[in-house]
Each structure stands twice: as C-alpha cells, then as structure tokens.
Amino acid sequence: MKPTTLTLAVSLTDTPGDPVEGASIAGSKKKGNCVACHQVSALPDVPFQGDVGPSLDGVGNRWDAAQLRGILVDAKKTFPDTVMPSFHKIGGFIRPGNGFTGKAAKEGELKPLLGAQQIEDVIAFLATLKE
Amino acid sequence: ACVLGAAAQAGEVDHPELVINGETRITVEAPAPDHLKDRLDTIYSGWVFRSKETQALEMDDFDNPAMVFVDKAWEVWNTPDGSEGKSCADCHGAVEESMKGVRAVYPKWNETAGEVRTLAQMVNECRTERMGADAWKYAGGQMAAIKALIGLQSRGMPVNVAIDGPARATWEKGRELYYTRTGQLELSCASWHEQNYDRMIRADHLSQGQINGFPVYRLKNAKLNTAHARFKGCVRDTRAETYKPGSPEFVTLELYVASRGNGLSVETPSVRN
Secondary structure (H helix, E strand, C coil), rough: CCCCCCCCCCCCCCCCCCHHCCCCCCCCCCCHHHCCCCCCCCCCCCCCCCCCCCCCCCCHHHCCCHHHHHHHHHHHHHCCCCCCCCCCCCCCCCEEEEECCECCCCCCCCCCCHHHHHHHHHHHHHHCCCC | CCCCCCCCCCCCCCCCCECCCEEEEEEEEEECCHHHHHCCEECCCHHHHHCCHHHHCCCCCCCCHHHHHHHHHHHCCCCECCCCCHHHHHCCCCCHHHHHCHHHHEEEEEEECEEEHHHHHHHHHHHHHHHCCCCCCCCCCHHHHHHHHHHCCCCCCCCCCCCCCCHHHHHHHHHHHHHEECCCCCCCCHHHHHHCCCCCCEEEECCCCCCCCEEEEEECCCEEHHHHHHHHHHHHHEECCCCCCHHHHHHHHHHHHHHHEEEEEEEECCCCC
C-alpha cells in the first residue's frame, strides 16, 4: 500500500528535464548525492552507494512523474519522519547553516538543495529507471 | 521498503572480541541501559563498525598511534605550570592511582559548582583556579591528550554516568538535542546513529555514535579528537549552524550521549578512521 503522496503534476520549469544531467546530479557528491543513501544500478561508475534508503532501481515503475516531483520537493509529505532531505524547500529549518561551514546561514540567502531545473532533470532520470 | 526503526536487532552486528595487550577485555557490545530500552536492544562501541585493519591498531598499545600523545601528557601531568608553580601530580599524586575510575563517571554533577561538569571543565578549573595557569583550548591538543591519559586509567571499566538526581534536568536537555533535526538536511543524531547504524552512507559505515572511546585517534587527521569536536563535525554535516566545543549545549549532549553508552567499557584512547 502506498502512503499518501504529495503529487505535483505541473513541471517546475518550462524546459523539459534532461535525464543525462539528472543522472549526473543524482550521482554527484556536490549536487543531489542521492547515492549517499540509495543504490542505483544505472550508475555503475559511482562508487560507494549507500543503503540507508531503498534501491532506486525500478522507481520509474513504482511512481509517476507527479509523485516523484512530490517526493523530491519535500519527501516528508510522502514519507512522514523520513531521513530523506527535502530537496526543494527553503524554510522551516532549525539552525540552518551556510552550506557545510558550520556557520549560520545568512538571512534570506538560503537556496534549496536542488534548483527547479535540477529537480526536473532528476525526475527525467528516475523515469528511465524501469525494470 | 520500510526502513524506519532500528537498523539491526539484538546481537545482529557481527564483530570480533576486543582484548587490548592480550589482557584488558573491552565490552564492545552490551544490553541497552534501561532508559534506552524502548529505542534499542543492544549498544555497540564504534570500534565494532571499523575495518579489520583499524580495529587491529587498538589491540596492542605498541600499535596504537594515540599512545605518543598519552606519553607526552604523562610528562605534562608531572611538570609544574602557572604562577603557583604546581603540577597536577603535586595535588593528585600518581595519575594511575588518583584518576582510576574517574573517566567512567563523567560528565558528573559537581556539588560545589551546582552544575554538571565535564572532565575538560574540571581540568581547566584546576589550571585557572589552582595553578594560576591559562585554560587549555576546550577541544585542543593539550586537553585531548590529558583527557586520554586520565581516561586510560579507567580503560576496561564500565561507563556509568549518573542521570538521576540533580543531573536529570541537564540530561533531559541533552536528550532533546539528540532528537532535534537540525540544518537544511533536517537530520538528528538519532536519524543516523539510532535509526540507521550498521548501514552505509556512501563510504561511511555508520556506528551508534557512542563516546566510550573518546578521545579517539583518527587516521583521517592523525591526532586525538574530543567528543565535542566530533559533535561539531556531525552537526555541521547537517548543514546547520553548530554549537561550540565546551558550550552549555554540548555539555548536556555529552552527558546524554555518554549515558547511552552506560555498560560499554571505557575504551580511550581508541582508534577510528
């Protein structure tokens, strides 16, 4: 049984998502770093894939684009209490920092973990993960 | 895929025994203390989750890279410092005698101060109030080394910090910090070290974040590291504004995290990656 999902049917941008760029974002430590927690067989060149979350193999069958957008924008709306970060959210944090410096974030300067186009690119990549 | 809840069940983490120098048996796995029983069945030292090579470095003091720092601290213990011209030994005598068992019960309620005090605070109080010497940096090298020397005198003894009586309020504040999700990644200590220990985040094999081994020698930075420095790094990695080593917040957190390890052996100076 699937939990209640935040579904976002409308794309966040006018440019269609690019699955190749999405793959790079998902595998890159500096960007999405999804592989920190998820295994993705489609990214065999990315070493040390984590196992905190489920494998993303086959997510393209399990969720449609609107659901994936909801999960990526704010995963806590779909999985309450999950450790998965909310990738497109900029408020409501406790002691938000300025990146990984350990210093306080400057007022009004917090950017979401992934920008709108990056979210669309990752969705396009996830949609290709079919079994 | 349901991944919430404790990652491993009782006794599920495979590990060898830890015996140091062929004589000191270290308890690296123990039943969770009562206050933690609704969350975890079993507590594990961070040693359990390290590679075989890293584990081996702790099995013999000749191989343990932390011992160089302990030797230097032993000299410091016996050397006068400050305007009073006194050494630690002048008041406390041999560290092997006077500091036996001390590390196992800290942080601890201090009646005179009317608050919970850490070992580092006790050391700095002696330096500034009794020796007329400068305070050492809270998480600096000198402090880490003297704490390792003091801690070594309790090695193998069970961690046993008190959480009742006057220490209770401090402990409760620490517990709240432990479960608060901070930073832009909204992760708490529990997100990793309670819900997901024994799992991998990228190349890191997650432990329960116990502090029975602190100060620890880390291969990564080739020095002794204090628990507060580690807390700072962990909070920073949630993309949060951290607290400072020695801050009231980290003192409460140290008491709480120490109490999650009640029953494990004091293991300092331990070796981690």
